[in-house]
Amino acid sequence: MADGTPLLELDGVSVRFGPVQALDRVDFAVSAGEVIGLVGDNGAGKSTLVKAIAGIHPPDAGTIRFEGEEVRIKGPQDATELGIATVYQDLALCDNLDVVSNLFLGREQVSSGSGRLSRQLDEVKMEHETADLLSNLAVTIPSLRSEVGTLSGGQRQQVAVARSLLGEPKVVLLDEPTAALGVPQTKQVLELIRRLRERNLGVVVISHNLVDVFAVADRVFVLRLGRAAGEFKAEETTEEHVIGAITGVGEGGEKNHDAEQAGEGEKA
Amino acid sequence: MSPAEAATAEETPERRPSAGETMRRIVQGDLSSVRVVLGLVVIAIIFQVQEPRFLSAENLTNLMLQITTIGLISVGIVYVLLLGEIDLSVGAVSGLSAAVMSVLSVKHGWNAYMAIAAGVATGAAIGCLQGSLFSRFVVPSFVVTLAGLLAWEGALLQVLGKTGSLNITDPKITGLANIFYSDTVGWIFAAVIVAVYGALTAIGYRRRVAAGLEDTSPLPLIARFVFVSAIVIVAVAILNSDRGVPLAVMILLAFVVGMEYVARRTTFGRHVFAVGGNAEAARRAGIHVNRVRVAVFTISGTMAAIGGVMAASRLFAVNQNSGGNELLLLAIAGPVIAGTSLFGGRGSVWTALLGALVIGSISNGMDLLSLSSAVKLMVTGGVLLLAVLVDAVARQQRQTSGRV
Numbered sequence: 020m021a022d023g024t025p026l027l028e029l030d031g032v033s034v035r036f037g038p039v040q041a042l043d044r045v046d047f048a049v050s051a052g053e054v055i056g057l058v059g060d061n062g063a064g065k066s067t068l069v070k071a072i073a074g075i076h077p078p079d080a081g082t083i084r085f086e087g088e089e090v091r092i093k094g095p096q097d098a099t100e101l102g103i104a105t106v107y108q109d110l111a112l113c114d115n116l117d118v119v120s121n122l123f124l125g126r127e128q129v130s131s132g133s134g135r136l137s138r139q140l141d142e143v144k145m146e147h148e149t150a151d152l153l154s155n156l157a158v159t160i161p162s163l164r165s166e167v168g169t170l171s172g173g174q175r176q177q178v179a180v181a182r183s184l185l186g187e188p189k190v191v192l193l194d195e196p197t198a199a200l201g202v203p204q205t206k207q208v209l210e211l212i213r214r215l216r217e218r219n220l221g222v223v224v225i226s227h228n229l230v231d232v233f234a235v236a237d238r239v240f241v242l243r244l245g246r247a248a249g250e251f252k253a254e255e256t257t258e259e260h261v262i263g264a265i266t267g268v269g270e271g272g273e274k275n276h277d278a279e280q281a282g283e284g285e286k287a
Numbered sequence: 288m289s290p291a292e293a294a295t296a297e298e299t300p301e302r303r304p305s306a307g308e309t310m311r312r313i314v315q316g317d318l319s320s321v322r323v324v325l326g327l328v329v330i331a332i333i334f335q336v337q338e339p340r341f342l343s344a345e346n347l348t349n350l351m352l353q354i355t356t357i358g359l360i361s362v363g364i365v366y367v368l369l370l371g372e373i374d375l376s377v378g379a380v381s382g383l384s385a386a387v388m389s390v391l392s393v394k395h396g397w398n399a400y401m402a403i404a405a406g407v408a409t410g411a412a413i414g415c416l417q418g419s420l421f422s423r424f425v426v427p428s429f430v431v432t433l434a435g436l437l438a439w440e441g442a443l444l445q446v447l448g449k450t451g452s453l454n455i456t457d458p459k460i461t462g463l464a465n466i467f468y469s470d471t472v473g474w475i476f477a478a479v480i481v482a483v484y485g486a487l488t489a490i491g492y493r494r495r496v497a498a499g500l501e502d503t504s505p506l507p508l509i510a511r512f513v514f515v516s517a518i519v520i521v522a523v524a525i526l527n528s529d530r531g532v533p534l535a536v537m538i539l540l541a542f543v544v545g546m547e548y549v550a551r552r553t554t555f556g557r558h559v560f561a562v563g564g565n566a567e568a569a570r571r572a573g574i575h576v577n578r579v580r581v582a583v584f585t586i587s588g589t590m591a592a593i594g595g596v597m598a599a600s601r602l603f604a605v606n607q608n609s610g611g612n613e614l615l616l617l618a619i620a621g622p623v624i625a626g627t628s629l630f631g632g633r634g635s636v637w638t639a640l641l642g643a644l645v646i647g648s649i650s651n652g653m654d655l656l657s658l659s660s661a662v663k664l665m666v667t668g669g670v671l672l673l674a675v676l677v678d679a680v681a682r683q684q685r686q687t688s689g690r691v
Contacts, residue, residue: 095571110568111565111567111572112565113560113561113564113565113568113569114564114565114632115560115563115564115565115631115632115633116557116560116564116632120557120560120561124557124561124569124572124574125569125573125574126572126573127554127557129554134552137548137549137552137553138553138554138555139552139554140557142552143494143495143498143500144498146498147498147499147500
């Protein structure tokens with residue numbers, strides 16, 4: 020990588036579910052201020068890779084290094100403590116609560132003074148911090164006190180991403196952030212992803228939509244049948260190449276097979 | 288325009304809700320309670336036209352005493368409903384807890400406060416047990432508490448023994464539902480309530496303004512303050528013109544306000560709403576979902592026991608029917624009628640009081656008109672059905688209009 024040690028580095032990571040080899044010796048790396056598009060067909064192992072990093076399904080073999088040091092991620096808690104935040108496709112928002120409550124869910128701010136005893140919520144502080152965070156990210160929500168269930172899909176996605184940032188993570192994993200979104204909403208979410216990169220976070224975006232991936236990603240990492248099937252710099256490749264790697268047919272597929280055997284992701 | 292300028296220009300309109308937006312928020316937040324208050328007015332007019340004693344000070348005082356037990360039990364039910372669960376054992380638990388208290392007081396000569404504490408502890412322990420079974424074994428709360436309903440009713444008969452009823456003589460226990468305060472004390476209550484409410488409203492508004500979160504006029508808050516103060520003053524005036532403010536009403540009010548505070552303003556309350564809204568999301572946010580569930584069922588058992596103690600105090604006795612009949616269903620129906628959702632995650636503890644008022648006035652009015660229980664049950668059932676339909680329709684509307 021150009022800017023020194025990657026933030027997060029996977030080395031020969033394998034995950035097996037019974038007889039199914041879901042991930043087979045995958046090498047993968049994200050650096051600070053970099054957006055990686057993680058693509059592949061259904062069952063290629065994209066979600067498994069994210070779950071291995073997020074501590075949902077710890078890898079059976081291989082090593083994970085975070086900021087150059089080898090780490091063991093045995094559960095979601097470990098990942099969170101390291102500074103890895105994950106936004107799953109179902110977003111995990113409470114529709115009956117407002118934006119502020121959702122953002123601070125599970126890490127509510129408690130009033131100082133007499134309210135401490137009853138663990139009274141410091142709504143003013145939470146709303147203030149929410150407003151600051153969202154305006155920093157240029158996220159547009161009509162009212163911070165509107166129920167999340169009344170927001171559009173794009174706004175909900177943005178709330179979920181904003182929430183993941185409250186823990187001050189260094190790496191953010193986004194699972195299909197633009198799935199089921201309309202064109203303007205997709206644009207908003209992609210804009211938000213660019214802002215995460217500006218904040219010098221390492222961002223991994225899983226997506227089926229190559230147009231969206233090419234719109235934000237610096238690098239595109241292709242998985243096929245649990246194996247790394249190629250890695251491309253977004254500005255130096257075309258969708259055809261990537262599709263070739265995803266499906267394993269045509270020129271792209273062969274070239275990437277070579278790249279994989281060379282044990283080096285840099286195709287350029 | 289630099290990016291920073293663009294960001295500020297964009298951000299200003301969303302961070303500051305317009306006056307119309309604030310109005311909408313306030314109206315929507317209170318919409319269901321406004322609906323219930325209107326319903327109460329209609330009920331009052333209907334009964335007053337047919338029976339002029341309905342709105343007399345004496346009858347209104349009786350009404351308040353009649354709803355104390357249901358209201359207290361409903362406070363616990365609101366918490367269970369917020370989780371999206373149900374507790375069918377509250378009637379039986381209220382009877383059993385009252386019986387435990389009475390037996391300890393009458394047969395064993397316990398000090399009144401110790402006996403009351405033991406009764407309430409019985410309810411809390413039962414709630415905790417049921418909550419643990421429900422969350423540990425993932426059995427539907429419906430089934431666990433249905434089993435409880437049967438078992439605790441049996442336990443009630445067992446505790447009461449052969450006589451089947453027990454008269455309570457300790458004035459400290461009977462006083463709970465039969466003490467009335469003098470006019471002066473009543474007015475002091477009113478003054479304190481109005482002053483504290485006003486002060487809290489003003490402090491809260493100032494903090495929000497200071498934090499730059501609000502720039503709309505405080506008019507809606509003032510209107511609300513005037514409305515609440517008027518209700519408090521009128522209520523005390525009416526109660527004073529009969530026997531005075533009953534201790535029972537103050538107990539009910541204290542629990543409603545206290546538990547509303549817990550639900551709305553504390554971390555625990557927020558977690559209850561979160562688990563009721565989306566348990567999986569709550570779990571992933573690091574909330575101990577099962578602990579919340581056990582705590583909520585413990586609250587439900589505790590409030591049922593407190594309601595049972597008040598009922599025993601009012602009747603001067605506990606018998607085999609204590610906590611039986613339609614008490615359970617009315618205690619669940621009340622909050623639902625007043626707008627707490629059966630589907631979890633939406634509601635307020637105030638609906639315990641408002642719902643008890645609706646159910647209490649219908650029942651009280653029909654008693655005054657000497658209608659048969661047949662008619663009474665059918666009317667109450669109809670009102671409950673109507674309320675649930677309104678809840679379901681409101682939910683559908685939220686779902687269809689919600690996503691933009």
